Amino acid sequence: MALVTSKEMFKKAYEGQYAVGAFNVNNMEIIQGIVEAAKEENAPLILQVSAGARKYAKPAYLKKLVEAAIEDTGLDVVLHLDHGENFEICKQCIDDGFTSVMIDGSKYSFEENIALTKKVVEYAHERGVVVEAELGRLAGIEDNVNVSEKDAIYTDPNQAVEFVERTGVDSLAIAIGTSHGAYKFKGEPKLDFERLEKITKLLPNFPLVLHGASTVIPEFVEACNKYGGNIPGAKGVPEDMLRRASKLGICKINIDTDLRLAMTAAIRKYLTENPEVFDPRKYLGEGRKAIKEMVRHKIKNVLGCSNKK
Template identity: 50%
Template sequence: MNLNPMKELLQEAHLNNYAVGAFNINNLEFLQAFVTGAEEMKAPLILQVSERIIPYIGLETVSRMTEAIIKDRSIPVALHLDHGSRFESIIAAIRAGFSSVMIDASTKEFEENIEMTKKVVEVAHSVGVSVEAELGTIAGTEDGHTVEEKNAMYTDPDKAKEFVEKTGVDALAVAVGTAHGVYQGKPELDFERLHKIKRLLDMPLVLHGASGVSDQDLKTAVKYGVNKVNFNTDFQQAFTKRVKEIFAEDPEVYDVHTYCGPGRDAVIEKTKEKIKILGSSNKAW
């Protein structure tokens, strides 16, 4: 089985009003869990690796592991570079076989964001790779870059329309009140803004920082036009919580499989839970 361009998965979601879960790979167990959970739910799947993980796990390693694990699976899968801030990282991901990349120039000035994004789109589209970009800035820390809440900037709907028309991106990540990392309070999402952006753009939208957002708010975000939802923190917490429980039960445990296996099982259950919320179960083709 080959990887699918992310555009294919998101266009189906856009046309049929659901969202595809995009889950960050942190190690082999996470990768196995995401694929197993999605297949059990018969759901399309976006696997992603953030730029900061590249030195830890390696793009080629992720690509080859993914290829081996999805070989006999029956669901559509895209492999995506999350928050690519450097052109070199994006090209490396494309060369490694990724079917989708994100160019995140959201902290740049509007025109510079457009120029950087256009450059990536031209290269990626020439080889059939999908492109996600971001407009507006999301609070929190991602890949070592921190945006204070006071400096976060919501996506302007009119600017979003201009941005998409000038860049030709396949999906747009929007800032409507979510944050990266662990929330200190209840996030308040601007659904009216989200709805306006969707009406103007009529294309797949992406919600970053979804860990910690309530189930009901996630469902509402999908209702108003989100078609890709990024999760990471929720899954790291689920895996770590289960591993801690294993060591609490037996501090002398040293066999890696004894605690990584249950950690993987916790991620499988969390994957199925999120897929159900997003409405993508039984949407695999």
């Protein structure tokens, strides 16, 4: 039971052709639901904190909540910074005890991205922390990440090899057609598996990461809309595509939108059916249960990492 890095997790995931779930956390109930599911499924686990979560809950609270979850469940957990936008944020998280950080230099030129990533890698590796970087740009909106469809760029396989070699990064988030948020596809969902296979072939045994990979589970969207929400046309990445990706070198799959939808749907339903309730423990408890069941589903049916701890 400890905070650990993702090195051993990713090695096992690559060899076993499954993915580790990286779940974004914002409060106590979300953390509790996720870790309870991971414990029941005996699954490896990454809890990640975005810039928005840091602003909302404050880093000290989130770190202590994760530590409490480890103490309560006996799990080994990777505490990861999601989309660190500069060296200073990555440094702060490393100094605060995070075991993994992502430096997102995808908005910069190739050379600038390399220079920034290398700087973070050098600081992190000296302190036993692993680093994820991003090459290519995903469309969509998530916290402070906002990339229009026209500005999205798929990852170039040859550049990926050069990037990894020159930066010494531990894992790489690639762009093959996923996007952030609940509106990932206007037409039929499509991922560029040919591009993924080429990157995997050029970077054998190297862990790749898929961002923007929530499936936007229809039942949660429908429940949100049924009980007063307004989320028309939301569409995510089909589960079979994620399972295929995990067999082609994707070792980490990020999940955030599905957590939000599951919790919100459960809370909306409970408050609509119980209008007299004003005790936060009751409706937040329903949200926590929904998180747990959704994460168990992901672990068993999408990630394939049940009993892989």
